[in-house]
Amino acid sequence: xxxxxxxxxxxxxxxxxxxxxxxxxxxxxxxxxxxxxxxxxxxxxxxxxxxxxxxxxxxxxxxxxxxxxxxxxxxxxxxxxxxxxxxxxxxxxxxxxxxxxxxxxxxxxxxxxxxxxxxxxxxxxxxxxx
Amino acid sequence: xxxxxxxxxxxxxxxxxxxxxxxxxxxxxxxxxxxxxxxxxxxxxxxxxxxxxxxxxxxxxxxxxxxxxxxxxxxxxxxxxxxxxxxxxxxxxxxxxxxxxxxxxxxxxxxxxxxxxxxxxxxxxxxxxx
DNA sequence: CGGTATCCTGTATGATACTG
DNA sequence: CAGTATCATACAGGATACCG
Numbered sequence: 001x002x003x004x005x006x007x008x009x010x011x012x013x014x015x016x017x018x019x020x021x022x023x024x025x026x027x028x029x030x031x032x033x034x035x036x037x038x039x040x041x042x043x044x045x046x047x048x049x050x051x052x053x054x055x056x057x058x059x060x061x062x063x064x065x066x067x068x069x070x071x072x073x074x075x076x077x078x079x080x081x082x083x084x085x086x087x088x089x090x091x092x093x094x095x096x097x098x099x100x101x102x103x104x105x106x107x108x109x110x111x112x113x114x115x116x117x118x119x120x121x122x123x124x125x126x127x128x129x130x
Numbered sequence: 131x132x133x134x135x136x137x138x139x140x141x142x143x144x145x146x147x148x149x150x151x152x153x154x155x156x157x158x159x160x161x162x163x164x165x166x167x168x169x170x171x172x173x174x175x176x177x178x179x180x181x182x183x184x185x186x187x188x189x190x191x192x193x194x195x196x197x198x199x200x201x202x203x204x205x206x207x208x209x210x211x212x213x214x215x216x217x218x219x220x221x222x223x224x225x226x227x228x229x230x231x232x233x234x235x236x237x238x239x240x241x242x243x244x245x246x247x248x249x250x251x252x253x254x255x256x257x258x259x260x
Numbered sequence: 261c262g263g264t265a266t267c268c269t270g271t272a273t274g275a276t277a278c279t280g
Numbered sequence: 281c282a283g284t285a286t287c288a289t290a291c292a293g294g295a296t297a298c299c300g
Contacts, residue, residue, distance in 0.1 A: 023240035030293090038147055074250075216283080
């Protein structure tokens with residue numbers, strides 16, 4: 001932990017951390033991907049409309065786009081049945097399943113922080129009253 | 131893990147997970163915040179320009195904006211010294227420090243996935259050659 | 261059923277010049 | 281030194297209509 005001029009020379013470990021983080025955010029960042037992954041983690045293989053109904057507020061356009069990106073990144077497998085009417089199912093790959101601990105870690109941190117912030121607000125309110 | 135019509139009724143735990151995740155992404159998502167947090171985790175208290183030089187490619191505008199948001203979310207403390215020329219230092223709060231395990235988890239997952247993908251590409255290349 | 265195509269808005273991000 | 285102000289662009293996300 002040096003504080004001199006050499007601070008501007010980023011070390012290797014630092015750069016690696018940022019690359020990994022950038023990749024992670026590119027894969028699971030955004031408004032919908034975590035929800036999609038959670039939904040598939042909970043329900044297993046699901047059809048397109050089943051997913052759409054499970055995820056409140058998502059448009060068809062976004063669901064398809066996010067699923068295609070997740071597929072491209074190797075987290076989701078798309079299974080097409082050559083039937084009429086068409087049937088397509090989505091399922092997590094092993095890589096998709098491997099996100100579970102990370103997703104839990106992130107949601108737990110978020111919930112914990114929100115509770116902490118509410119406590120702080122309550123405390124400051126009590127102080128300003130008394 | 132039911133697959134009937136009742137799938138569209140999201141359960142409580144599911145909703146909570148998504149709220150926590152949404153909060154986490156709103157706080158540490160985006161292109162710069164993880165890097166800022168990593169930098170402060172490694173270097174401790176830092177001045178504005180020291181931070182700017184350490185984070186390659188960030189504009190003054192973005193650095194200030196992200197720091198203000200991190201401050202508002204309680205992860206960063208802004209310390210102003212009433213001097214001429216002005217001096218401002220930034221430091222992680224306990225909440226900011228508490229992100230470390232989560233950030234590590236995310237960057238590790240990202241790095242691990244990138245390596246796995248490279249391996250897959252190599253393997254498919256070998257197969258297509260032989 | 262499982263999508264595409266098209267158009268549109270808002271936010272994130274960036275470049276540059278200026279200031280107390 | 282530590283920012284602001286201004287302008288510009290890219291991309292995420294949304295609404296709606298249509299298609300094989």
